[in-house]
Amino acid sequence: MAEKTKKIIKTLKIDVNKCNGCRACEVICSAFHAEPKYSSNNPARSRIRIIRDPFRDIFVPVYAGEYTPAECAGRDKYMIDGKEYDECSFCRASCPSRPEFKEPDSGLPLKCDMCEGEDEPLCVKWCLVDALTYEEREEEVDEQEEQEEMEVSLEALANKYGLQKMMETFARMAQKD
Numbered sequence: 001m002a003e004k005t006k007k008i009i010k011t012l013k014i015d016v017n018k019c020n021g022c023r024a025c026e027v028i029c030s031a032f033h034a035e036p037k038y039s040s041n042n043p044a045r046s047r048i049r050i051i052r053d054p055f056r057d058i059f060v061p062v063y064a065g066e067y068t069p070a071e072c073a074g075r076d077k078y079m080i081d082g083k084e085y086d087e088c089s090f091c092r093a094s095c096p097s098r099p100e101f102k103e104p105d106s107g108l109p110l111k112c113d114m115c116e117g118e119d120e121p122l123c124v125k126w127c128l129v130d131a132l133t134y135e136e137r138e139e140e141v142d143e144q145e146e147q148e149e150m151e152v153s154l155e156a157l158a159n160k161y162g163l164q165k166m167m168e169t170f171a172r173m174a175q176k177d
């Protein structure tokens with residue numbers, strides 16, 4: 001039987017009726033994740049994106065989830081309370097079918113890390129209308145290994161360029177050092 005272990009479940013609650021589409025969350029997220037921290041900001045690099053269409057009163061924050069190497073066999077398209085949303089609008093994946101949740105220059109996947117190291121996610125702190133709220137709880141789960149962020153990035157590169165080409169590039173880089 002698998003070992004049990006404690007896990008902290010982090011939840012971000014999103015109230016779409018409160019979101020006004022100001023995009024402060026995108027600004028602070030990209031600034032926090034700049035290298036070095038706060039040296040620049042670029043909402044295209046944010047791990048939260050707002051589906052935003054003021055003429056149709058649509059403001060929906062969506063958080064970057066996992067990287068996926070392949071798109072789904074079919075796409076979803078929602079109609080909610082008379083509002084029609086674009087294909088795959090609510091999906092959190094960094095997926096080959098679209099530019100969201102990828103570094104604009106390299107195409108590497110972006111994933112929300114809940115602002116690791118901070119007591120509260122910065123997008124939650126910066127949302128002045130409380131459209132975003134943060135909760136934590138503890139759960140007992142089977143032991144599982146989480147794939148490290150770097151591993152996911154390397155997998156994405158291997159899928160894009162092939163393992164052989166990556167190995168050759170690393171070998172070249174090592175020689176230069």
Ligand code: SF4
Nearest residue numbers: 019020022023025127
């Ligand atoms: S900061 Fe809050 S109100 Fe502004 S876009 Fe983000 S979620 Fe919406």
Ligand code: SF4
Nearest residue numbers: 029112114115121123
């Ligand atoms: S929790 Fe942190 S990493 Fe995730 S979207 Fe908000 S600011 Fe970005």
